[in-house]
Amino acid sequence: MLSHKAKYALKALLYLAEQDEDHISKTIEIADGANIPKKFLEQILLDLKRGRFVSSKQGKFGGYYLIKSKNDITLAEIHRLFDGAIALLPCASLNFYERCLDCKTEEECSLRHGLMIIRDETLKAMQNITIASLIKK
Amino acid sequence: MLSHKAKYALKALLYLAEQDEDHISKTIEIADGANIPKKFLEQILLDLKRGRFVSSKQGKFGGYYLIKSKNDITLAEIHRLFDGAIALLPCASLNFYERCLDCKTEEECSLRHGLMIIRDETLKAMQNITIASLIKK
DNA sequence: TATAAAATCTATCAATTTGGTAGGGTTTTG
DNA sequence: CAAAACCCTACCAAATTGATAGATTTTATA
Structure with missing residues (x-):
């Protein structure tokens, strides 16, 4: 949210x-x-x-x-500025990456791959929502 | 997150x-x-x-x-059970809908439409990630 | 039937985050 | 020179989060 x-x-x-x-x-x-x-x-x-x-x-x-075009301001950018990572866990994040501390081995945690898929989809969608796209309805 | x-x-x-x-x-x-x-x-x-x-x-x-097949347990369900709405605002949520109290008119708020698009995309992706899909890597 | 093992229930708690409010200070300009 | 606006720092209450603690109930079996 x-x-x-x-x-x-x-x-x-x-x-x-x-x-x-x-x-x-x-x-x-x-x-x-x-x-x-x-x-x-x-x-x-x-x-x-x-x-x-x-x-x-x-x-x-x-x-x-x-000072930025309304066509170039995306929901993704605003989310990152105020709410941080778009990924569901830090280990799946591009801009706010952190290792999972509770994963026993140093390998990828079991969730990471799936969460990266979600991140890619969500990010793509969020980059499509611009201030301009919110105005014209 | x-x-x-x-x-x-x-x-x-x-x-x-x-x-x-x-x-x-x-x-x-x-x-x-x-x-x-x-x-x-x-x-x-x-x-x-x-x-x-x-x-x-x-x-x-x-x-x-x-008691539920690992093919039928989705990330979306677990998210909703523990973290609630998948949408970015309650007014764009399917399962946790609430009116925006800070929108002056009772009409749709300016963000709602865009956030519903995000919700649909995210939900679709999250319903595709099952426990079974996380296992086979 | 006693007992050990396991789930279940209820409370509490510290730390952090959230959603603000308060009160100034600084800079610009009519 | 004072008004108007930006800018900054601090504080605060309430809610949430991420647990921990201890008592109770249920069940299998020796």
């Missing part, structure tokens, strides 16, 4: 993607528009900025805006 | 599936064989029993055994 953070991030990105080109959105505007607690949203927007999905302008009339 | 419970459950089922037909496995035997903390495994086996994947015999020479 997605965390609230990831869900809010997607909704915030959706909000930004729906604005006119060159429009800068204030935090409070996004919070109201997407129904997200403002202070919580602040942290999320900072994460999105660190992830180079959005950028910001400070000072009066400042705010946030997309 | 899978919880330890779900992971241990899969490993325990794998262990049981690899035994001879009619063999009854004691908890301690499964715990040692699959490297699972014994007391924790006890709870998991009870859950698997309630889920009708295994049955048990009490008393001396008792233990656990599969």
Whole structure:
């Protein structure tokens, strides 16, 4: 399941993607528009900025805006940024790999192969869902 | 990600599936064989029993055994039993549906449609991974 | 029938994660 | 120069997770 953070991030990105080109959105505007607690949203927007999905302008009339095309922001990326691995176990993960400590031998654990198949399928599907694809319905 | 419970459950089922037909496995035997903390495994086996994947015999020479074919136990079922919904949000779930409370209108939330696509793909993949498929490698 | 072995039940617990809130500080700009 | 916004750090309560502990019930058999 997605965390609230990831869900809010997607909704915030959706909000930004729906604005006119060159429009800068204030935090409070996004919070109201997407129904997200403002202070919580602040942290999320900072994460999105660190992830180079959005950028910001400070000072009066400042705010946030997309710096990545809505066609290029995928569910997979947002999931990884906020919720980490897409695979079901760390030993089957591409980006968050860790060895299974409870597997007796150092060989592959019995689950790994199957979970890598799941990961590939899920990843493929998640890379197909973009912010743009969520808008046009 | 899978919880330890779900992971241990899969490993325990794998262990049981690899035994001879009619063999009854004691908890301690499964715990040692699959490297699972014994007391924790006890709870998991009870859950698997309630889920009708295994049955048990009490008393001396008792233990656990599969009552569902290893070809019919899927990753999807184990995920649902221990970790709940497969969908990324409750509003996109088949078995654990709940309305999005933070969506302003009562209509579908903007994420729902995309997440249902992911759910379908993931579910299909997870239903293809059975205990039997994990054994033959 | 006593006893040993095994499942089963009920409670508890520490650590971590989650979903926030609070309160400032810093930077920019009218 | 002050307002408006970003930015940062800390804290907090509730829930979840990953167990452990101990008592009880059931069963086979010596």
